[in-house]
Amino acid sequence: MDLKIKNKIAVVSAASKGLGKAVAEALAAEGVKLAICSRDKTRIDETAEYLKATYHVDVLPLVCDVTDQTGIALLKEKVLEHFGACHILFTNAGGPPPGKVEAFSGEDYKKALDLNLISTINLVNAFLPTMKQQQWGRILASASVTVKQPIPTLALSNVSRVGVVAYIKSLALEVAALNITANVLAPGYIMTERVKQLLEDRSKKEGISYDKAQEAILEGIPAKKIGAPADFGAFCAFLASEYASYITGETILMDGGMYKGLM
Ligand SMILES: NC(=O)c1ccc[n+]([C@@H]2O[C@H](COP(=O)([O-])OP(=O)(O)OC[C@H]3O[C@@H](n4cnc5c(N)ncnc54)[C@H](OP(=O)(O)O)[C@@H]3O)[C@@H](O)[C@H]2O)c1
Structure with missing residues:
Protein backbone atom coordinates (compact mmCIF):
# COMPACT_ATOMS: atom_id res chain seq x y z
CA MET A 1 0.00 0.00 0.00
CA ASP A 2 1.39 3.37 -1.01
CA LEU A 3 0.88 5.69 1.95
CA LYS A 4 1.19 8.74 -0.33
CA ILE A 5 3.86 10.48 1.71
CA LYS A 6 6.85 10.03 -0.63
CA ASN A 7 9.14 13.09 -0.49
CA LYS A 8 7.42 14.54 2.58
CA ILE A 9 9.82 15.71 5.28
CA ALA A 10 9.79 14.20 8.76
CA VAL A 11 11.54 15.11 11.98
CA VAL A 12 11.98 12.15 14.32
CA SER A 13 13.53 12.81 17.72
CA ALA A 14 15.37 10.27 19.88
CA ALA A 15 15.86 8.20 16.75
CA SER A 16 19.28 6.54 16.99
CA LYS A 17 17.69 3.32 18.24
CA GLY A 18 14.49 1.82 19.62
CA LEU A 19 11.06 3.22 18.79
CA GLY A 20 12.37 6.41 17.19
CA LYS A 21 14.61 4.46 14.83
CA ALA A 22 11.73 2.10 13.98
CA VAL A 23 9.52 5.06 13.06
CA ALA A 24 12.31 6.67 11.02
CA GLU A 25 12.84 3.38 9.21
CA ALA A 26 9.16 2.89 8.38
CA LEU A 27 8.97 6.46 7.04
CA ALA A 28 12.19 6.03 5.04
CA ALA A 29 10.67 2.91 3.47
CA GLU A 30 7.86 5.17 2.21
CA GLY A 31 10.35 7.55 0.60
CA VAL A 32 10.04 10.22 3.31
CA LYS A 33 13.06 12.52 3.78
CA LEU A 34 14.25 12.60 7.36
CA ALA A 35 15.88 14.72 10.01
CA ILE A 36 16.71 12.48 12.96
CA CYS A 37 18.27 13.42 16.26
CA SER A 38 19.63 12.03 19.49
CA ARG A 39 22.32 13.06 22.00
CA ASP A 40 25.15 10.81 20.82
CA LYS A 41 26.78 11.88 17.53
CA THR A 42 28.29 8.51 16.66
CA ARG A 43 25.03 6.64 17.19
CA ILE A 44 22.83 9.09 15.27
CA ASP A 45 25.33 9.26 12.39
CA GLU A 46 25.40 5.45 12.20
CA THR A 47 21.60 5.28 12.09
CA ALA A 48 21.49 7.93 9.36
CA GLU A 49 24.06 6.03 7.30
CA TYR A 50 22.05 2.83 7.68
CA LEU A 51 18.80 4.51 6.60
CA LYS A 52 20.44 6.23 3.62
CA ALA A 53 22.13 3.05 2.43
CA THR A 54 18.99 0.94 2.85
CA TYR A 55 16.24 3.26 1.63
CA HIS A 56 18.12 5.79 -0.57
CA VAL A 57 16.44 8.82 0.99
CA ASP A 58 17.94 12.05 2.26
CA VAL A 59 18.61 11.71 6.00
CA LEU A 60 19.98 14.59 8.08
CA PRO A 61 21.46 13.41 11.40
CA LEU A 62 21.54 16.03 14.14
CA VAL A 63 22.82 15.99 17.69
CA CYS A 64 20.13 17.34 20.02
CA ASP A 65 19.16 16.70 23.61
CA VAL A 66 15.42 17.32 23.56
CA THR A 67 15.49 18.59 27.15
CA ASP A 68 17.54 21.56 25.91
CA GLN A 69 15.33 24.33 24.52
CA THR A 70 18.26 26.01 22.77
CA GLY A 71 19.15 22.67 21.22
CA ILE A 72 15.62 22.40 19.80
CA ALA A 73 15.84 25.94 18.39
CA LEU A 74 19.07 24.93 16.63
CA LEU A 75 17.47 21.70 15.41
CA LYS A 76 14.63 23.72 13.87
CA GLU A 77 17.09 26.09 12.21
CA LYS A 78 19.09 23.23 10.67
CA VAL A 79 16.01 21.31 9.49
CA LEU A 80 14.47 24.37 7.84
CA GLU A 81 17.82 25.36 6.31
CA HIS A 82 18.29 21.88 4.83
CA PHE A 83 14.73 20.89 3.90
CA GLY A 84 12.74 24.14 4.09
CA ALA A 85 9.74 22.42 5.74
CA CYS A 86 8.52 19.74 8.12
CA HIS A 87 5.39 17.71 7.37
CA ILE A 88 5.64 14.92 9.92
CA LEU A 89 6.86 15.22 13.51
CA PHE A 90 7.43 12.26 15.79
CA THR A 91 8.21 13.55 19.29
CA ASN A 92 10.15 11.10 21.40
CA ALA A 93 12.75 11.07 24.18
CA GLY A 94 14.40 8.63 26.51
CA GLY A 95 12.47 7.13 29.38
CA PRO A 96 12.90 8.36 32.96
CA PRO A 97 14.51 5.93 35.43
CA PRO A 98 12.31 3.20 36.95
CA GLY A 99 11.23 3.26 40.60
CA LYS A 100 8.22 3.57 42.89
CA VAL A 101 6.47 6.82 43.85
CA GLU A 102 8.41 7.54 47.05
CA ALA A 103 11.82 6.86 45.52
CA PHE A 104 11.89 10.27 43.83
CA SER A 105 12.16 13.91 44.88
CA GLY A 106 10.19 16.81 43.45
CA GLU A 107 13.28 17.64 41.41
CA ASP A 108 13.24 14.14 39.88
CA TYR A 109 9.60 14.62 38.85
CA LYS A 110 10.47 18.00 37.33
CA LYS A 111 13.26 16.41 35.29
CA ALA A 112 10.90 13.69 34.05
CA LEU A 113 8.39 16.38 33.01
CA ASP A 114 11.15 18.18 31.10
CA LEU A 115 12.13 14.94 29.40
CA ASN A 116 8.69 13.75 28.35
CA LEU A 117 6.25 16.69 28.39
CA ILE A 118 8.18 19.92 27.89
CA SER A 119 10.31 18.40 25.12
CA THR A 120 7.10 17.50 23.25
CA ILE A 121 5.79 21.06 23.61
CA ASN A 122 9.08 22.60 22.46
CA LEU A 123 9.32 20.31 19.44
CA VAL A 124 5.74 21.07 18.41
CA ASN A 125 6.31 24.81 18.88
CA ALA A 126 9.37 24.54 16.63
CA PHE A 127 7.66 22.81 13.70
CA LEU A 128 3.97 23.72 13.91
CA PRO A 129 4.40 27.08 12.11
CA THR A 130 5.70 25.38 8.93
CA MET A 131 2.83 22.83 9.07
CA LYS A 132 0.33 25.68 9.40
CA GLN A 133 1.89 27.48 6.46
CA GLN A 134 1.66 24.44 4.20
CA GLN A 135 -1.73 23.41 5.64
CA TRP A 136 -0.56 19.81 6.05
CA GLY A 137 0.90 18.19 9.11
CA ARG A 138 1.08 15.00 11.13
CA ILE A 139 2.16 15.20 14.76
CA LEU A 140 2.76 11.91 16.56
CA ALA A 141 3.69 12.10 20.22
CA SER A 142 5.30 9.08 21.77
CA ALA A 143 4.05 8.30 25.29
CA SER A 144 3.26 5.01 26.99
CA VAL A 145 0.48 2.66 28.12
CA THR A 146 1.12 4.32 31.52
CA VAL A 147 -1.14 7.20 30.40
CA LYS A 148 -4.06 4.75 30.63
CA GLN A 149 -2.80 2.32 33.22
CA PRO A 150 0.08 3.24 35.55
CA ILE A 151 2.85 0.68 35.92
CA PRO A 152 3.75 0.41 39.64
CA THR A 153 7.53 0.48 39.09
CA LEU A 154 7.49 3.38 36.64
CA ALA A 155 6.28 6.27 38.82
CA LEU A 156 8.13 8.96 36.87
CA SER A 157 6.75 7.73 33.56
CA ASN A 158 3.22 7.45 35.01
CA VAL A 159 3.33 11.09 36.07
CA SER A 160 5.30 12.75 33.27
CA ARG A 161 3.33 11.42 30.30
CA VAL A 162 -0.33 12.18 31.05
CA GLY A 163 0.24 15.88 30.32
CA VAL A 164 1.24 14.86 26.79
CA VAL A 165 -2.26 13.46 26.26
CA ALA A 166 -3.94 16.68 27.45
CA TYR A 167 -1.54 18.81 25.41
CA ILE A 168 -1.95 16.81 22.18
CA LYS A 169 -5.75 16.67 22.54
CA SER A 170 -5.88 20.46 23.03
CA LEU A 171 -3.57 20.98 20.07
CA ALA A 172 -5.49 18.58 17.82
CA LEU A 173 -8.71 20.57 18.32
CA GLU A 174 -6.98 23.85 17.49
CA VAL A 175 -5.30 22.71 14.27
CA ALA A 176 -7.72 20.13 12.84
CA ALA A 177 -9.21 22.56 10.31
CA LEU A 178 -5.71 23.19 8.90
CA ASN A 179 -5.31 19.57 7.81
CA ILE A 180 -2.94 18.93 10.72
CA THR A 181 -3.53 15.89 12.90
CA ALA A 182 -2.05 15.26 16.34
CA ASN A 183 -2.16 11.90 18.09
CA VAL A 184 -0.49 10.13 21.00
CA LEU A 185 1.08 6.69 20.71
CA ALA A 186 0.83 4.63 23.88
CA PRO A 187 2.99 1.51 23.56
CA GLY A 188 2.99 -1.23 26.16
CA TYR A 189 6.13 -3.36 25.91
CA ILE A 190 7.97 -3.18 22.58
CA GLY A 227 5.74 -6.13 20.60
CA ALA A 228 8.03 -5.67 17.61
CA PRO A 229 9.55 -2.22 16.89
CA ALA A 230 8.85 -2.66 13.15
CA ASP A 231 5.09 -3.05 13.86
CA PHE A 232 5.16 0.14 15.92
CA GLY A 233 7.01 1.95 13.12
CA ALA A 234 4.59 0.74 10.45
CA PHE A 235 1.58 1.89 12.47
CA CYS A 236 3.13 5.33 12.97
CA ALA A 237 3.85 5.57 9.23
CA PHE A 238 0.15 4.89 8.60
CA LEU A 239 -0.83 7.61 11.08
CA ALA A 240 1.52 9.95 9.24
CA SER A 241 -0.05 9.09 5.89
CA GLU A 242 -2.58 10.79 3.70
CA TYR A 243 -5.11 8.08 4.66
CA ALA A 244 -5.02 9.03 8.35
CA SER A 245 -6.26 12.60 7.80
CA TYR A 246 -9.47 11.89 9.78
CA ILE A 247 -7.76 10.43 12.86
CA THR A 248 -6.88 13.15 15.32
CA GLY A 249 -6.82 13.84 19.06
CA GLU A 250 -6.55 10.12 19.78
CA THR A 251 -4.39 8.24 22.25
CA ILE A 252 -3.74 4.91 20.63
CA LEU A 253 -2.55 1.89 22.56
CA MET A 254 -0.25 -0.75 21.11
CA ASP A 255 0.05 -3.10 24.05
CA GLY A 256 -1.09 -6.66 23.21
CA GLY A 257 -4.20 -6.13 25.36
CA MET A 258 -2.27 -5.08 28.48
CA TYR A 259 -4.67 -2.20 29.30
CA LYS A 260 -7.73 -3.76 30.94
CA GLY A 261 -10.16 -0.80 31.00
CA LEU A 262 -13.17 -0.38 28.72
CA MET A 263 -12.46 3.04 27.19
N1 LIG B 1 9.95 0.27 24.27
C1 LIG B 1 8.83 0.26 24.93
O1 LIG B 1 8.22 -0.78 25.13
C2 LIG B 1 8.25 1.53 25.48
C3 LIG B 1 6.98 1.47 26.05
C4 LIG B 1 6.43 2.63 26.54
C5 LIG B 1 7.12 3.81 26.46
N2 LIG B 1 8.36 3.84 25.92
C6 LIG B 1 9.06 5.10 25.89
O2 LIG B 1 9.39 5.43 24.55
C7 LIG B 1 10.61 6.18 24.53
C8 LIG B 1 11.61 5.48 23.64
O3 LIG B 1 11.84 4.20 24.18
P1 LIG B 1 12.78 3.11 23.52
O4 LIG B 1 12.29 1.83 24.03
O5 LIG B 1 12.89 3.36 22.08
O6 LIG B 1 14.18 3.47 24.23
P2 LIG B 1 15.68 3.15 23.76
O7 LIG B 1 15.75 1.91 22.95
O8 LIG B 1 16.49 3.26 25.01
O9 LIG B 1 16.05 4.38 22.80
C9 LIG B 1 16.04 5.68 23.31
C10 LIG B 1 16.43 6.67 22.21
O10 LIG B 1 16.26 7.97 22.72
C11 LIG B 1 17.45 8.74 22.57
N3 LIG B 1 17.42 9.72 23.65
C12 LIG B 1 17.38 9.44 24.98
N4 LIG B 1 17.30 10.58 25.67
C13 LIG B 1 17.29 11.60 24.76
C14 LIG B 1 17.25 13.01 24.86
N5 LIG B 1 17.18 13.62 26.05
N6 LIG B 1 17.28 13.74 23.74
C15 LIG B 1 17.36 13.14 22.54
N7 LIG B 1 17.39 11.82 22.37
C16 LIG B 1 17.38 11.06 23.48
C17 LIG B 1 18.56 7.69 22.58
O11 LIG B 1 19.73 8.09 21.91
P3 LIG B 1 20.97 8.88 22.61
O12 LIG B 1 21.37 8.05 23.77
O13 LIG B 1 21.97 8.99 21.53
O14 LIG B 1 20.42 10.20 23.00
C18 LIG B 1 17.88 6.57 21.80
O15 LIG B 1 17.96 6.83 20.42
C19 LIG B 1 11.06 6.27 25.99
O16 LIG B 1 10.59 7.46 26.54
C20 LIG B 1 10.39 5.08 26.63
O17 LIG B 1 10.21 5.24 28.01
C21 LIG B 1 8.95 2.73 25.42
Whole structure:
Protein backbone atom coordinates (compact mmCIF):
# COMPACT_ATOMS: atom_id res chain seq x y z
CA MET A 1 0.00 0.00 0.00
CA ASP A 2 1.39 3.37 -1.01
CA LEU A 3 0.88 5.69 1.95
CA LYS A 4 1.19 8.74 -0.33
CA ILE A 5 3.86 10.48 1.71
CA LYS A 6 6.85 10.03 -0.63
CA ASN A 7 9.14 13.09 -0.49
CA LYS A 8 7.42 14.54 2.58
CA ILE A 9 9.82 15.71 5.28
CA ALA A 10 9.79 14.20 8.76
CA VAL A 11 11.54 15.11 11.98
CA VAL A 12 11.98 12.15 14.32
CA SER A 13 13.53 12.81 17.72
CA ALA A 14 15.37 10.27 19.88
CA ALA A 15 15.86 8.20 16.75
CA SER A 16 19.28 6.54 16.99
CA LYS A 17 17.69 3.32 18.24
CA GLY A 18 14.49 1.82 19.62
CA LEU A 19 11.06 3.22 18.79
CA GLY A 20 12.37 6.41 17.19
CA LYS A 21 14.61 4.46 14.83
CA ALA A 22 11.73 2.10 13.98
CA VAL A 23 9.52 5.06 13.06
CA ALA A 24 12.31 6.67 11.02
CA GLU A 25 12.84 3.38 9.21
CA ALA A 26 9.16 2.89 8.38
CA LEU A 27 8.97 6.46 7.04
CA ALA A 28 12.19 6.03 5.04
CA ALA A 29 10.67 2.91 3.47
CA GLU A 30 7.86 5.17 2.21
CA GLY A 31 10.35 7.55 0.60
CA VAL A 32 10.04 10.22 3.31
CA LYS A 33 13.06 12.52 3.78
CA LEU A 34 14.25 12.60 7.36
CA ALA A 35 15.88 14.72 10.01
CA ILE A 36 16.71 12.48 12.96
CA CYS A 37 18.27 13.42 16.26
CA SER A 38 19.63 12.03 19.49
CA ARG A 39 22.32 13.06 22.00
CA ASP A 40 25.15 10.81 20.82
CA LYS A 41 26.78 11.88 17.53
CA THR A 42 28.29 8.51 16.66
CA ARG A 43 25.03 6.64 17.19
CA ILE A 44 22.83 9.09 15.27
CA ASP A 45 25.33 9.26 12.39
CA GLU A 46 25.40 5.45 12.20
CA THR A 47 21.60 5.28 12.09
CA ALA A 48 21.49 7.93 9.36
CA GLU A 49 24.06 6.03 7.30
CA TYR A 50 22.05 2.83 7.68
CA LEU A 51 18.80 4.51 6.60
CA LYS A 52 20.44 6.23 3.62
CA ALA A 53 22.13 3.05 2.43
CA THR A 54 18.99 0.94 2.85
CA TYR A 55 16.24 3.26 1.63
CA HIS A 56 18.12 5.79 -0.57
CA VAL A 57 16.44 8.82 0.99
CA ASP A 58 17.94 12.05 2.26
CA VAL A 59 18.61 11.71 6.00
CA LEU A 60 19.98 14.59 8.08
CA PRO A 61 21.46 13.41 11.40
CA LEU A 62 21.54 16.03 14.14
CA VAL A 63 22.82 15.99 17.69
CA CYS A 64 20.13 17.34 20.02
CA ASP A 65 19.16 16.70 23.61
CA VAL A 66 15.42 17.32 23.56
CA THR A 67 15.49 18.59 27.15
CA ASP A 68 17.54 21.56 25.91
CA GLN A 69 15.33 24.33 24.52
CA THR A 70 18.26 26.01 22.77
CA GLY A 71 19.15 22.67 21.22
CA ILE A 72 15.62 22.40 19.80
CA ALA A 73 15.84 25.94 18.39
CA LEU A 74 19.07 24.93 16.63
CA LEU A 75 17.47 21.70 15.41
CA LYS A 76 14.63 23.72 13.87
CA GLU A 77 17.09 26.09 12.21
CA LYS A 78 19.09 23.23 10.67
CA VAL A 79 16.01 21.31 9.49
CA LEU A 80 14.47 24.37 7.84
CA GLU A 81 17.82 25.36 6.31
CA HIS A 82 18.29 21.88 4.83
CA PHE A 83 14.73 20.89 3.90
CA GLY A 84 12.74 24.14 4.09
CA ALA A 85 9.74 22.42 5.74
CA CYS A 86 8.52 19.74 8.12
CA HIS A 87 5.39 17.71 7.37
CA ILE A 88 5.64 14.92 9.92
CA LEU A 89 6.86 15.22 13.51
CA PHE A 90 7.43 12.26 15.79
CA THR A 91 8.21 13.55 19.29
CA ASN A 92 10.15 11.10 21.40
CA ALA A 93 12.75 11.07 24.18
CA GLY A 94 14.40 8.63 26.51
CA GLY A 95 12.47 7.13 29.38
CA PRO A 96 12.90 8.36 32.96
CA PRO A 97 14.51 5.93 35.43
CA PRO A 98 12.31 3.20 36.95
CA GLY A 99 11.23 3.26 40.60
CA LYS A 100 8.22 3.57 42.89
CA VAL A 101 6.47 6.82 43.85
CA GLU A 102 8.41 7.54 47.05
CA ALA A 103 11.82 6.86 45.52
CA PHE A 104 11.89 10.27 43.83
CA SER A 105 12.16 13.91 44.88
CA GLY A 106 10.19 16.81 43.45
CA GLU A 107 13.28 17.64 41.41
CA ASP A 108 13.24 14.14 39.88
CA TYR A 109 9.60 14.62 38.85
CA LYS A 110 10.47 18.00 37.33
CA LYS A 111 13.26 16.41 35.29
CA ALA A 112 10.90 13.69 34.05
CA LEU A 113 8.39 16.38 33.01
CA ASP A 114 11.15 18.18 31.10
CA LEU A 115 12.13 14.94 29.40
CA ASN A 116 8.69 13.75 28.35
CA LEU A 117 6.25 16.69 28.39
CA ILE A 118 8.18 19.92 27.89
CA SER A 119 10.31 18.40 25.12
CA THR A 120 7.10 17.50 23.25
CA ILE A 121 5.79 21.06 23.61
CA ASN A 122 9.08 22.60 22.46
CA LEU A 123 9.32 20.31 19.44
CA VAL A 124 5.74 21.07 18.41
CA ASN A 125 6.31 24.81 18.88
CA ALA A 126 9.37 24.54 16.63
CA PHE A 127 7.66 22.81 13.70
CA LEU A 128 3.97 23.72 13.91
CA PRO A 129 4.40 27.08 12.11
CA THR A 130 5.70 25.38 8.93
CA MET A 131 2.83 22.83 9.07
CA LYS A 132 0.33 25.68 9.40
CA GLN A 133 1.89 27.48 6.46
CA GLN A 134 1.66 24.44 4.20
CA GLN A 135 -1.73 23.41 5.64
CA TRP A 136 -0.56 19.81 6.05
CA GLY A 137 0.90 18.19 9.11
CA ARG A 138 1.08 15.00 11.13
CA ILE A 139 2.16 15.20 14.76
CA LEU A 140 2.76 11.91 16.56
CA ALA A 141 3.69 12.10 20.22
CA SER A 142 5.30 9.08 21.77
CA ALA A 143 4.05 8.30 25.29
CA SER A 144 3.26 5.01 26.99
CA VAL A 145 0.48 2.66 28.12
CA THR A 146 1.12 4.32 31.52
CA VAL A 147 -1.14 7.20 30.40
CA LYS A 148 -4.06 4.75 30.63
CA GLN A 149 -2.80 2.32 33.22
CA PRO A 150 0.08 3.24 35.55
CA ILE A 151 2.85 0.68 35.92
CA PRO A 152 3.75 0.41 39.64
CA THR A 153 7.53 0.48 39.09
CA LEU A 154 7.49 3.38 36.64
CA ALA A 155 6.28 6.27 38.82
CA LEU A 156 8.13 8.96 36.87
CA SER A 157 6.75 7.73 33.56
CA ASN A 158 3.22 7.45 35.01
CA VAL A 159 3.33 11.09 36.07
CA SER A 160 5.30 12.75 33.27
CA ARG A 161 3.33 11.42 30.30
CA VAL A 162 -0.33 12.18 31.05
CA GLY A 163 0.24 15.88 30.32
CA VAL A 164 1.24 14.86 26.79
CA VAL A 165 -2.26 13.46 26.26
CA ALA A 166 -3.94 16.68 27.45
CA TYR A 167 -1.54 18.81 25.41
CA ILE A 168 -1.95 16.81 22.18
CA LYS A 169 -5.75 16.67 22.54
CA SER A 170 -5.88 20.46 23.03
CA LEU A 171 -3.57 20.98 20.07
CA ALA A 172 -5.49 18.58 17.82
CA LEU A 173 -8.71 20.57 18.32
CA GLU A 174 -6.98 23.85 17.49
CA VAL A 175 -5.30 22.71 14.27
CA ALA A 176 -7.72 20.13 12.84
CA ALA A 177 -9.21 22.56 10.31
CA LEU A 178 -5.71 23.19 8.90
CA ASN A 179 -5.31 19.57 7.81
CA ILE A 180 -2.94 18.93 10.72
CA THR A 181 -3.53 15.89 12.90
CA ALA A 182 -2.05 15.26 16.34
CA ASN A 183 -2.16 11.90 18.09
CA VAL A 184 -0.49 10.13 21.00
CA LEU A 185 1.08 6.69 20.71
CA ALA A 186 0.83 4.63 23.88
CA PRO A 187 2.99 1.51 23.56
CA GLY A 188 2.99 -1.23 26.16
CA TYR A 189 6.13 -3.36 25.91
CA ILE A 190 7.97 -3.18 22.58
CA MET A 191 11.32 -5.00 22.45
CA THR A 192 13.90 -2.19 22.41
CA GLU A 193 17.11 -1.70 24.38
CA ARG A 194 15.15 0.13 27.04
CA VAL A 195 12.87 -2.86 27.59
CA LYS A 196 15.87 -5.21 27.64
CA GLN A 197 17.41 -2.92 30.27
CA LEU A 198 14.19 -2.93 32.33
CA LEU A 199 14.14 -6.74 32.19
CA GLU A 200 17.80 -6.94 33.23
CA ASP A 201 17.18 -4.50 36.13
CA ARG A 202 14.22 -6.57 37.28
CA SER A 203 16.13 -9.85 37.05
CA LYS A 204 18.97 -8.40 39.18
CA LYS A 205 16.65 -6.78 41.71
CA GLU A 206 14.48 -9.86 42.19
CA GLY A 207 17.32 -12.40 41.84
CA ILE A 208 15.57 -14.16 38.94
CA SER A 209 16.73 -14.97 35.41
CA TYR A 210 16.13 -12.62 32.48
CA ASP A 211 13.65 -15.14 31.04
CA LYS A 212 11.73 -15.32 34.32
CA ALA A 213 11.58 -11.52 34.42
CA GLN A 214 10.13 -11.57 30.90
CA GLU A 215 7.62 -14.29 31.86
CA ALA A 216 6.45 -12.13 34.77
CA ILE A 217 5.73 -9.27 32.37
CA LEU A 218 3.98 -11.56 29.87
CA GLU A 219 1.56 -12.64 32.60
CA GLY A 220 -0.06 -9.20 32.31
CA ILE A 221 -0.13 -9.22 28.49
CA PRO A 222 -3.00 -11.21 26.92
CA ALA A 223 -1.12 -11.49 23.58
CA LYS A 224 1.68 -13.28 25.51
CA LYS A 225 4.42 -11.55 23.60
CA ILE A 226 6.45 -8.37 23.59
CA GLY A 227 5.74 -6.13 20.60
CA ALA A 228 8.03 -5.67 17.61
CA PRO A 229 9.55 -2.22 16.89
CA ALA A 230 8.85 -2.66 13.15
CA ASP A 231 5.09 -3.05 13.86
CA PHE A 232 5.16 0.14 15.92
CA GLY A 233 7.01 1.95 13.12
CA ALA A 234 4.59 0.74 10.45
CA PHE A 235 1.58 1.89 12.47
CA CYS A 236 3.13 5.33 12.97
CA ALA A 237 3.85 5.57 9.23
CA PHE A 238 0.15 4.89 8.60
CA LEU A 239 -0.83 7.61 11.08
CA ALA A 240 1.52 9.95 9.24
CA SER A 241 -0.05 9.09 5.89
CA GLU A 242 -2.58 10.79 3.70
CA TYR A 243 -5.11 8.08 4.66
CA ALA A 244 -5.02 9.03 8.35
CA SER A 245 -6.26 12.60 7.80
CA TYR A 246 -9.47 11.89 9.78
CA ILE A 247 -7.76 10.43 12.86
CA THR A 248 -6.88 13.15 15.32
CA GLY A 249 -6.82 13.84 19.06
CA GLU A 250 -6.55 10.12 19.78
CA THR A 251 -4.39 8.24 22.25
CA ILE A 252 -3.74 4.91 20.63
CA LEU A 253 -2.55 1.89 22.56
CA MET A 254 -0.25 -0.75 21.11
CA ASP A 255 0.05 -3.10 24.05
CA GLY A 256 -1.09 -6.66 23.21
CA GLY A 257 -4.20 -6.13 25.36
CA MET A 258 -2.27 -5.08 28.48
CA TYR A 259 -4.67 -2.20 29.30
CA LYS A 260 -7.73 -3.76 30.94
CA GLY A 261 -10.16 -0.80 31.00
CA LEU A 262 -13.17 -0.38 28.72
CA MET A 263 -12.46 3.04 27.19
N1 LIG B 1 9.95 0.27 24.27
C1 LIG B 1 8.83 0.26 24.93
O1 LIG B 1 8.22 -0.78 25.13
C2 LIG B 1 8.25 1.53 25.48
C3 LIG B 1 6.98 1.47 26.05
C4 LIG B 1 6.43 2.63 26.54
C5 LIG B 1 7.12 3.81 26.46
N2 LIG B 1 8.36 3.84 25.92
C6 LIG B 1 9.06 5.10 25.89
O2 LIG B 1 9.39 5.43 24.55
C7 LIG B 1 10.61 6.18 24.53
C8 LIG B 1 11.61 5.48 23.64
O3 LIG B 1 11.84 4.20 24.18
P1 LIG B 1 12.78 3.11 23.52
O4 LIG B 1 12.29 1.83 24.03
O5 LIG B 1 12.89 3.36 22.08
O6 LIG B 1 14.18 3.47 24.23
P2 LIG B 1 15.68 3.15 23.76
O7 LIG B 1 15.75 1.91 22.95
O8 LIG B 1 16.49 3.26 25.01
O9 LIG B 1 16.05 4.38 22.80
C9 LIG B 1 16.04 5.68 23.31
C10 LIG B 1 16.43 6.67 22.21
O10 LIG B 1 16.26 7.97 22.72
C11 LIG B 1 17.45 8.74 22.57
N3 LIG B 1 17.42 9.72 23.65
C12 LIG B 1 17.38 9.44 24.98
N4 LIG B 1 17.30 10.58 25.67
C13 LIG B 1 17.29 11.60 24.76
C14 LIG B 1 17.25 13.01 24.86
N5 LIG B 1 17.18 13.62 26.05
N6 LIG B 1 17.28 13.74 23.74
C15 LIG B 1 17.36 13.14 22.54
N7 LIG B 1 17.39 11.82 22.37
C16 LIG B 1 17.38 11.06 23.48
C17 LIG B 1 18.56 7.69 22.58
O11 LIG B 1 19.73 8.09 21.91
P3 LIG B 1 20.97 8.88 22.61
O12 LIG B 1 21.37 8.05 23.77
O13 LIG B 1 21.97 8.99 21.53
O14 LIG B 1 20.42 10.20 23.00
C18 LIG B 1 17.88 6.57 21.80
O15 LIG B 1 17.96 6.83 20.42
C19 LIG B 1 11.06 6.27 25.99
O16 LIG B 1 10.59 7.46 26.54
C20 LIG B 1 10.39 5.08 26.63
O17 LIG B 1 10.21 5.24 28.01
C21 LIG B 1 8.95 2.73 25.42
